[in-house]
Amino acid sequence: MTVTTPLIGAPIDRIEGAEKVRGAALYAAEHPVDRPVYVFPLQSRIALGRITGIDATEAMAEQGVVDVLTHENAPRLASTQDAELAILQSPEVAFRGQFIGGVLAESAEAARRAANLVRLSYEPREHDVSFHAARADLVKPDEVNGGFQTDTTDGDVDDALASAAVLLDATYTTPQEHNNPLEPHATIAIWSDNELTLYDSTQGVHWVRDSIAALFGMDPQRIHVVCPHTGGGFGSKGLPHAHVVLAAMAAQLVAPRPAKLVLTRQQMFSVVGYRTGTIQRIRMGSDASGRLTAISHDVVEQTSRIKEFAEQTAVPTRLMYAAPNRRTTHRLVELDVPVPSWMRAPGEAPGMFGLEVAMDEMAIACGLDPVEFRIRNEPETDPETGRPFSSRNLVACLREGAQRFGWAERDPAPRAHRDGPWLVGTGVAASTYPVFSMPGSRATIQARPDGRYRVLIGAADIGTGAWTSLTQIAADALGVEMSEVVLSIGDTDLPYASGAGGSTGILCWGSAIVDAARRLRAELPSSSPIPDEGVEVTGAIPDNPYAGQMSMHSFGAQFAEVRVHTSTGEVRVPRLLGIFAVGRMINAKTGRSQLIGGMTMGLSMALHEHSVVDHRFGHVVNHDFAGYHIPVNADIGSIEADWIDEHDPYVNPMGAKGIGELGIVGTAAAIANAGHHATGIRVRDLPITLDRFL
Ligand code: MOS
Numbered sequence: 001m002t003v004t005t006p007l008i009g010a011p012i013d014r015i016e017g018a019e020k021v022r023g024a025a026l027y028a029a030e031h032p033v034d035r036p037v038y039v040f041p042l043q044s045r046i047a048l049g050r051i052t053g054i055d056a057t058e059a060m061a062e063q064g065v066v067d068v069l070t071h072e073n074a075p076r077l078a079s080t081q082d083a084e085l086a087i088l089q090s091p092e093v094a095f096r097g098q099f100i101g102g103v104l105a106e107s108a109e110a111a112r113r114a115a116n117l118v119r120l121s122y123e124p125r126e127h128d129v130s131f132h133a134a135r136a137d138l139v140k141p142d143e144v145n146g147g148f149q150t151d152t153t154d155g156d157v158d159d160a161l162a163s164a165a166v167l168l169d170a171t172y173t174t175p176q177e178h179n180n181p182l183e184p185h186a187t188i189a190i191w192s193d194n195e196l197t198l199y200d201s202t203q204g205v206h207w208v209r210d211s212i213a214a215l216f217g218m219d220p221q222r223i224h225v226v227c228p229h230t231g232g233g234f235g236s237k238g239l240p241h242a243h244v245v246l247a248a249m250a251a252q253l254v255a256p257r258p259a260k261l262v263l264t265r266q267q268m269f270s271v272v273g274y275r276t277g278t279i280q281r282i283r284m285g286s287d288a289s290g291r292l293t294a295i296s297h298d299v300v301e302q303t304s305r306i307k308e309f310a311e312q313t314a315v316p317t318r319l320m321y322a323a324p325n326r327r328t329t330h331r332l333v334e335l336d337v338p339v340p341s342w343m344r345a346p347g348e349a350p351g352m353f354g355l356e357v358a359m360d361e362m363a364i365a366c367g368l369d370p371v372e373f374r375i376r377n378e379p380e381t382d383p384e385t386g387r388p389f390s391s392r393n394l395v396a397c398l399r400e401g402a403q404r405f406g407w408a409e410r411d412p413a414p415r416a417h418r419d420g421p422w423l424v425g426t427g428v429a430a431s432t433y434p435v436f437s438m439p440g441s442r443a444t445i446q447a448r449p450d451g452r453y454r455v456l457i458g459a460a461d462i463g464t465g466a467w468t469s470l471t472q473i474a475a476d477a478l479g480v481e482m483s484e485v486v487l488s489i490g491d492t493d494l495p496y497a498s499g500a501g502g503s504t505g506i507l508c509w510g511s512a513i514v515d516a517a518r519r520l521r522a523e524l525p526s527s528s529p530i531p532d533e534g535v536e537v538t539g540a541i542p543d544n545p546y547a548g549q550m551s552m553h554s555f556g557a558q559f560a561e562v563r564v565h566t567s568t569g570e571v572r573v574p575r576l577l578g579i580f581a582v583g584r585m586i587n588a589k590t591g592r593s594q595l596i597g598g599m600t601m602g603l604s605m606a607l608h609e610h611s612v613v614d615h616r617f618g619h620v621v622n623h624d625f626a627g628y629h630i631p632v633n634a635d636i637g638s639i640e641a642d643w644i645d646e647h648d649p650y651v652n653p654m655g656a657k658g659i660g661e662l663g664i665v666g667t668a669a670a671i672a673n674a675g676h677h678a679t680g681i682r683v684r685d686l687p688i689t690l691d692r693f694l
Contacts, residue, residue: 007476008654011589015482016229016467025229028201029186029262036188037066039250039261040111041243042101042118043270044093047127047618048336051091051100055119059103064110067253068118070101075252077245078217083306084339085215087242088249093122094306095338096618097270099242104250104259127336129618131176133279133300138331141303141310145346146436146502148315152384155325157283160294164285166365172282172354173685176302176611177275178268178620178628179343182463183231185272186262187244189251196251197224200244203237204499205458205492211240212248228490230462234601235342236272237462238501243271269623273341274611276302278313280354284323290366292323292377297355302340303332309340312347316432316665317355319551322379336618342501344601345661348433349668353605356429356669357684360676369412370428370673371402371557382551390550390650393581394430397557400644401428401579405559414680422563422572425678429669431556431580433662435507435651437544438498443512445474445520447535452484455516458497459489459509464660465590466505472587473510473654477517479526495538503658506586507651508541514653515539546650554657556580558599558666562674569690573603573671574637583648583657591659595641598663604630606668610687 019025044051056068067073074088087099103118105111141150161167188199196218202208205225213220230237243261250259263272278301285294297314314328343349363373375395381388402408410426411417417424446454455474461467467487475482488494498508516539524535546552561575576599585591608629611620622628641663648655668686675693676682683692 007472007482009585009588012468012472012587014465014468014590015471027183027229027231028188028199028227029260031188031199033188033190033258036258036260037104037106037250037254038108038111039102039104039247039259040115041099041246041267042103042115043267044096044098044100046093046122046124047096047129049093049122049124051093051120052123053121059114059117062110062114062117064106065114066104066106068101068103069250069253075249077215079215082215085240085242085245087245095304095336097338099246099271102246102250104254127618129335129337129613129615131277131302131333131335135333138300139334141308141330141332144310144312144315144330146312146315148312151329152318153327157294157296157325157327160325161283161285164293165288166286166362168282168284168358168362168365170282170358170361170684172280172357174278174350174353175686176277176613177343177605177609178611179234179236179273180268180628180630181232181234181236184263184265184268185237185241185243187247188258188260189247190258191251191255195222195224196248197226198244198248199226201230201237202227203230203233203460203462203501204497205460205490206496207238207499208240208244209492212244215245216248223492225492226490227460230460232463234344235346235501238342238499241272265625266623269611269620270338273339273343275343275346275350276309276311276340278311278350280313282354282358284358284362286362286366290368290373290376292321294325295321295323296327298329300331300333302337303334304337304339305334307339311340311350313351316348316351318384319382319553320355320430320432321377322383326383344598345433345664348661348665349605352431352665353668353686356666357672360427360673361682371398371407374398374430385551387549387551390546390552391581391583391646391648392553392555393644393646394555394557396644397555397579397581401557401559401577405577414677421566423566423678425562425674425676427560427562427670427673427677429558429666429673431558431662431666433503433554433658433665435552435554435657436502436504437547438502438504438508441497441508441512441541442495442538443509443516444495444536444538445516447520447524447530449530449532449534452486453478453480455485455487455513456494457489457509457512458492458494459505460500461489462500464594465587466500468590469506469586470509470513474513474517477514478520503660503662507656507658510654510656511541511652512539515542544652550650552651554580554582554662556662556666558670560670560674562671562678564675564678564693569693571607571675571688571690576603576639576667578641578663580641580643580662581646582643582659582662583646583651584655585643586654586656592641594659595663596639598661599639599641599667600631600636602664602667603636603671605664605686606671607687
């Protein structure tokens with residue numbers, strides 16, 4: 001039972017890795033089911049209005065077609081409160097691409113072919129998909145995503161700006177971007193005896209269960225959601241979207257046969273959420289010595305008219321720097337568009353682009369090095385709440401990163417470094433992400449007479465390594481080898497678990513497992529033998545007594561080298577370095593992958609991603625990988641992620657902070673800042689395409 005090397009922090013290989021490589025790990029659409037009916041969604045071709053006629057004669061005549069589901073024959077939902085999920089309940093259309101029906105057939109091909117044969121007529125109304133900040137109809141939401149205040153004010157910003165020695169007033173924009181996990185969203189739904197089983201690609205089986213239960217008016221206990229593996233989600237699989245509802249409705253019609261629905265890449269651009277575009281006006285004032293006196297961050301962003309989503313873009317600005325006068329605001333433009341949702345570091349990713357480019361501009365205006373400027377404006381306590389930070393090591397990350405990146409040799413003058421036809425520059429930006437916690441997670445541990453420990457929790461592995469790190473946490477807490485722990489996750493038959501969202505997964509599930517292990521050790525001292533029937537205990541995520549008293553965040557420093565071609569404007573990023581402060585790292589291997597994955601997505605945000613809306617029709621034109629660009633291997637040079645030693649006993653029993661989202665935060669700003677250093681051209685609008693430098 002004695003373990004010599006510390007398990008926590010060790011670079012353990014994924015325990016399910018071989019299964020995945022062999023193709024034996026089952027993803028949602030791959031679960032073997034008997035005689036499934038395939039569902040292909042019907043999508044609205046207008047952006048606003050109503051359906052006036054449906055002619056399914058031709059579609060029904062196609063070989064293999066079982067049924068055509070529309071608002072005329074769809075099951076009635078118990079709750080229509082959530083207008084994104086309450087599909088097929090009326091002829092009304094709220095955005096282009098909305099699910100308005102589905103074709104059910106014996107094969108996926110037949111369903112898809114017949115979907116083109118359903119004749120729909122519409123009565124369109126004039127739609128509005130025009131996102132800009134000068135609109136007269138901006139809406140102030142009651143709160144922004146995450147339950148944060150919409151607006152905050154401290155001190156007198158206008159007064160401080162008016163008397164500032166150095167002043168910045170600039171507007172930054174980030175475009176609409178779409179979540180594109182490798183595995184498309186997929187659901188198999190089966191109704192039998194008034195029970196619903198869902199094999200669903202999700203970030204949280206219990207969250208799916210509870211939200212589908214409310215929609216269909218069912219006891220959650222009668223819904224069984226299964227998802228042992230998820231091929232990425234980036235937030236778009238955090239909560240169920242319309243396809244889950246359509247699959248469940250189809251299954252109701254063909255019960256007891258299963259209904260299977262796999263979204264196409266193009267369909268994902270209409271119904272699974274996306275990152276709203278943002279327009280951010282930032283004003284900063286400082287004194288002559290480069291100490292910030294005022295920061296104002298005013299954000300306008302887009303939401304759908306049928307369901308509000310308010311990205312918390314300016315929230316990180318509330319705590320980053322020590323300006324005595326601060327103001328943040330969020331306003332929404334309500335449009336006839338699909339419903340925005342979470343996309344990796346919602347809020348922080350776009351907001352820290354604006355803030356950290358502004359910090360670079362301000363440093364230059366003050367005549368200070370951008371690393372030094374940030375250090376000079378480091379707050380002692382959380383500027384927003386006055387609470388102490390449970391740990392804050394931004395300065396240590398900046399110093400360590402600067403040293404490893406070779407920052408000291410940098411000539412601060414823009415356009416100073418040329419290598420043949422390439423202008424070369426370097427840039428820096430800060431990262432941050434909150435240490436959130438979600439309520440409710442529980443874990444059961446069964447000690448078995450064969451010496452093994454079964455650990456049961458309905459957690460999710462979205463490709464991040466949760467199977468492995470939860471096994472590490474359990475083995476460490478029990479004081480046994482990993483081989484003695486048998487983990488079960490991804491099933492609502494297991495104890496309740498919150499979802500993999502807000503970088504909370506390992507923190508919440510791990511805390512419940514540590515609590516269960518503690519209870520087990522109390523009940524079963526290591527000297528006593530395990531009885532024949534075994535021993536079972538259940539633990540829960542404990543209340544954190546420090547939660548309301550301390551400000552809990554991870555931090556990091558991102559460094560980028562950018563090359564811009566003098567004739568073509570082509571932008572290359574040969575080098576990224578991120579140094580992070582994330583408390584205790586659970587698994588050095590999967591953790592590093594999370595961070596460099598985030599940084600890669602940040603590079604993607606910087607240079608590539610942009611969902612382009614056709615205002616005439618209201619849809620995203622580049623709705624596949626032909627037109628929606630993400631980096632390939634050739635676009636990525638050296639990416640290094642590392643972390644400093646950080647001891648934080650306040651955040652949770654493991655002393656760990658979330659790492660899923662931090663890596664994307666700040667990357668785009670570091671690249672934009674390096675682009676300015678290379679060329680002298682300041683790009684304030686993402687993505688940074690080559691035309692910006694010509
Ligand atoms: Mo994350 S965008 O909270 O799944």
